[in-house]
Amino acid sequence: MREAVGKLREDVVAFATAHPAVAADEVAADCVAELHEAIQALTAVQLRLVRQLDRNGFAKATSSRGTAAWLRDRLRVDWHVARTMVEQATLLDQRPALDDALSAGEVSGAQVRVIGEALRFLPEEVGPETVSAAELALIEHAGRFEPARLRKLGDRILEHVAPGEATRLEGESLRRAEQRAWWRRGLTLCAPVSGSVRITGCLTVEDAAIVQAALEPLCAPASQRDRAGDSEDDSSSPRRRRADALVEVCRLALRSGTLPDHGGLPPQLSVTIDYEALLSGVGAASVDSGARLNAETARRMACDARILPVVLGGAGEPLDLGRARRLFTPAQRQALNVRDGGCAFPDCDRPPRWCESHHMLPWDQGGPTDVSQGVLLCRPHHRLVHGGGWAARKGPDGLPEFVPPPFVDPLRQPQRNVLRRPEVRLRT
DSSP, rough: OOHHHHHHOOOHHHHHSSOOOOOHHHHHHHHHHHHHHHHHHHHHHHHHHHHHHTTTTTTHHOOOOOOOHHHHHHHTTTHHHHHHHHHHHHHHHHHHHHHHHTTTTTOOHHHOOOOOHHTTTTTTTTTTHHHHHHHHHHHHTTTTTTTTHHHHHHTHHHHHHHHHHHHHHHHHHHHHHHHHHHHEEEEEEEEOTBBBEEEEEEOOHHHHHHHHHHHHHSSSSSHHTTTTTTOOTSSSSSHHHHHHHHHHHHHHHHHHSOOOTTTBSOOOOOOEHHHHHHHHSSSEETTSOEEEEEEEHHHHHHHTTTTOOOOOOOOOOOOOOOOOOOSOOOOHHHHHHHOOOOOOOOTTOOOGGGGEEEEEGGGTTTOBBBBGHHHHHHHHHHHHHHHOOOOEEEOSSEEEEEOTTTTTTOOOOOOOTTTTTOOOOOOO
């Protein structure tokens, strides 16, 4: 198979080189359609192989957190792309007709997701024959409708293939619709692009009503809020006012002091900035997610913040409480957050709030509760260090490094998270 894939890749490169993207419109249109079908067929083959790797637990054998994590690292794709591949591979393994349709180019990957979701939320009382009929009907409709309209058909597919059952199970269908909305719910904050962070999400009707009730008092035009001296532009668009209201709700929640602790600390926003940059307003700062801010913005935020100076040496190990305490203090945890920037395990990008404090020299073996012997690890990588063959230790420069087990690297060369510190290079 590897030879066949290699030959196919060579053929594609040769074709692209010999046929530049200049052709008559009719020819170009036909090529676009044929290439789309070929891509779907290749996608079906790829997903079968992904399912094989997932079923056999290949990713965990390579110390990855799972198949999606392995795909992200190996293919260099975003998280949602990797997770979608695993979900689609599982679905196609269970639905051979849908797998065949994808291989034949009759459906696209996006349509596969829509059809799988529609089948998943059919009432439990529906028999396998009806489910198969719904699957075939949606595959047929996929030849006419894009994913958005196909989803609307999927919501009512039972009325098309089994109207009698749809009437009888109307109440159950509504319950399943609510369950589907609950399953779809989510909120995503994308990576910053040109200073903006796109927020996308999906809520149930009930949850959306609660959020809207909280936002409405804050996103009404200033003239309706009866604020004396408010100079806000009343002409600002509703979407801008909603964005401002969402930030204000979160700000009020942080100030309330009623939110639970997170990652060993009260909920807070941490901004790291060079002292000279803070004084001058020239330079850059970073928040705990790794996103960058200009220094003037950090100065503005500091006007309404509790400033905790963290002085780091070359290796970043300021505090030492000996063995009087086993758990790291909030100040020590803050120092680890600044030094490690998140999980320090090689190539992990999880932020500090998802991490636990780990003693590189175990406390029960005489290790002190010092920042010099502490390191931030997310839970999956913490488990690897505590039973997966990996060892965490302090490097010659005082920064944490990780020694892999022999089955990962027979030479057991120490590794570091270059995503956190790209300037750091391991010694040779």
